[in-house]
Amino acid sequence: MSIQHLLAMQAGGSLSWVGFVPLVFIFAIFYFLLIMPQQRRQKKWQQMLGELKTGDKVVTSGGLRGAIVALKEDYVHLRVPPDNLRLEVTRASIVSVGSTEEASKASAKP
Numbered sequence: 001m002s003i004q005h006l007l008a009m010q011a012g013g014s015l016s017w018v019g020f021v022p023l024v025f026i027f028a029i030f031y032f033l034l035i036m037p038q039q040r041r042q043k044k045w046q047q048m049l050g051e052l053k054t055g056d057k058v059v060t061s062g063g064l065r066g067a068i069v070a071l072k073e074d075y076v077h078l079r080v081p082p083d084n085l086r087l088e089v090t091r092a093s094i095v096s097v098g099s100t101e102e103a104s105k106a107s108a109k110p
Contacts, residue, residue, distance in 0.1 A: 049091050052076065057098040060089055 052058075056068045058078065066078035069086065076094070078087045 048097055049094065052091070052094070052097065058094045059096045060093045061095050062093065064089070 052068060052071060054068050054071060057065070058068060058076075059065050060078075064078065064080060064087065066080035066087065068076050069079045070077035075088050075090050078089060079085070080087055
């Protein structure tokens with residue numbers, strides 16, 4: 001083997017790493033633009049579900065709006081207007097929460 005042949009083999013080996021750089025760059029972009037924000041949303045949603053209490057006004061993923069009247073381990077009981085129906089829904093179906101103070105402030109505005 002000549003020295004030129006060895007140098008050519010070494011140069012070819014270092015060029016193979018250059019092919020991985022765009023893949024690493026693309027993965028980093030996906031992580032920062034897609035994966036990390038989704039993890040943050042999931043963490044906030046889990047925290048919101050953990051802080052539920054009776055009297056909170058909630059909206060479910062199906063569009064039902066009501067006030068929590070009872071909390072169980074995996075589900076909640078909602079009082080839904082106008083007939084004050086009492087419905088049982090899973091905690092996972094709750095998408096947003098507004099406390100009773102927010103509702104009273106909103107109704108007090110003219």
